Amino acid sequence: MGSRHEPAPGASAPAVRMDKWLWAARFFKTRGLAARACELGRVVSNGVVAKAARDVHPGDRLRVTTEAGDFEIEVLALSEVRGGAAVAQTLYREFEESARRRQQLAAERRLTRQFEAVPDARPSKRDRRQLSRLRGRS
Secondary structure, X not given: OOOOOOOOOOOOOOOEEHHHHHHHOOOOOOHHHHHHHHHOOXXXXXXXXXXXXXXXXXXXXXXXXXXXXXXXXXXXXXXXXXXXXXXXXXXXXXXXXXXXXXXXXXXXXXXXXXXXXXXXXXXXXXXXXXXXXXXXXX
């Protein structure tokens, strides 16, 4: 019989659970966060919203939404083990259009941050009361 990563004779192509692969590819810090993203519909595999237990195969096209932005990628390799960032980047290939959109959004966010007013200090108790009244909470 084969090892854990090799299919048994007569078995289908190798596969890894979606949440494990997303964690190993470093899209999420924990498997739990990867599974939660799947539950919320933030992971789409070949045009279908993916569940955490769905198998990932080389050649699959994924759209993954994270805090860093939307990634449109093609799965190149499988792994159930989380390695370094350099290793994780060999597991997938991001499409050029996806990378361009994310870079553009990041640049826009940096520009808008320049115009946001930063408070000098934390709000005082009096300020918090006024904010509560303004928001309709007594």
